[in-house]
Amino acid sequence: MTISLIEAVKLIAISVVSFISIVLILRSSGKRTLSKMNAFDFIVTVALGSVLATTIVNYKASFWSGILTFAMLVTLQHVATWLSVRYKSVGSLLKSDPALLYYNDTFQEQAMRKERVDRNELKQAIRKSGYVSFEGISAIILESDGTLTVMSDSEKRQLEKEDFIFIEKQ
Template sequence: MFFDSWNEIFRVLVMAGLAYPVLIAAVRVSGKRTLSKMNAFDLVVTVALGSTLATILLNRQVALWEGALALGSLVTLQFVTAWASVRFRSVRRLVKAEPTLLLHEGCLLHEAMRRQRVTPDEVCQAIRAQGTGALETVHAVVLETDGSFSVIPRSQYGSGSAMDNVPQRQTRHHGAGQQPVREPGDRQGPA
């Protein structure tokens, strides 16, 4: 259970010494984008590369050259997909998600949050992580294509040119799917 044989230990060490440089060479040849996490597709390729490397190291039935071919194939497919998505809008739409606006001008966009399976608590957590305590001081929260949140304070919104590729559905103040934000202790209606 804890130890099979010295031969297996030696095999893993040799395979690691040979497979790791193959992986490094493949990644260097394909460019920085191969290990980026710019979107879900990139993340899947990164995880697949790690899984393939582990299989090469631990599975006796996988020869080094088979593993090298698998690593090279993944890197090549990722490179071709990234290349095509830069040049062809249809490919880009197929492999990349759009960023999603979750909060606009201090109002939560509940329909967008439902579609993306994001809770108001998660949006608030992202805002607090940026050092902001009040939703009203935030112009926008965007769920990015890599799953991270971008929080844009009102004071830093500027011209909003970075928001050009974010669909602006239902962004009218208190429009459909939105709820005005109230601080705890605020009273609704006349006092």
Template sequence: MGLFFNSWNDIGRIFILGVMGYIALVFLLRISGNRTLSKLNAFDFVVTIALGSTFGSLLLNRNVSLTEGVTALAVLIGLQYVVAWLTVKSDTVKRIIKNEPSLVYYNGKYIKDSMKRSRVVEEEIEQSVRNHGYANMEHIGAVILETDGSFSIISQSEKEGKEPDIIGLKV
């Protein structure tokens, strides 16, 4: 009908489905636990995006009923729960689903092979170091690209005089 307004009926539908869908989503997220919306790895990120897309479809697509939308949300959350559980129980599933952290800078040197595999450039590492409050790289002992895509910064003083002993990282 119109570019800016179709009908009050459509606005009412979106409002009612939005409120009811939101309540259902919060309920499903509460019973599934904190892990459902974590950002521990790429799989968790994909599930979060899929939940948002599904909720948006519920609100804006007239062909999707509340029951269908809530069912889709429950399926996504249920699958995320099952995959997270399998990841804890099976090393094979864990290797398939999760990335390993990558050491990209250590003792004043960029680790080019690791950076290339991770598709990271020096400027991104330096930006992350600045974001953590360091003016330059001289006080940085190590930079790790974590499984969620964030960088962990280990200051020189934290590892001074020691060989790398970074939890969960193969050097």
């Protein structure tokens, strides 16, 4: 497959214009738009990337459609997160609560089954945090964004289980 010089110049121009348009849309929407604070944010970020790629590659048919779609996804994400901050019911639809998977030498088996996390994944998380065993680890939490947070015993105060109990959404 060959591409003519004119087509190459058009592709470059569309890429530059798309990039500038998307940067302007993202800058006007705030930092939250590309955050991966939870699964919903991650899905929007992936969708934005897909729209951008489609807009550039299929520019003949979809340039303005792509820019409009990108702007709509950013706007819908902004509205959804705005609503989730103000209404707990919307927030509970879009976000999951963190889950305590390990606490004071005890695997929280029920939570691990519910979240589909096994001991090997917890071992991997402690290795990534610079530990070689569960010794010295007081808690491991599966955060709303899917990351595992490892907390050591070396905290300034003794951690209590209540530190990891999350208030139920009402």
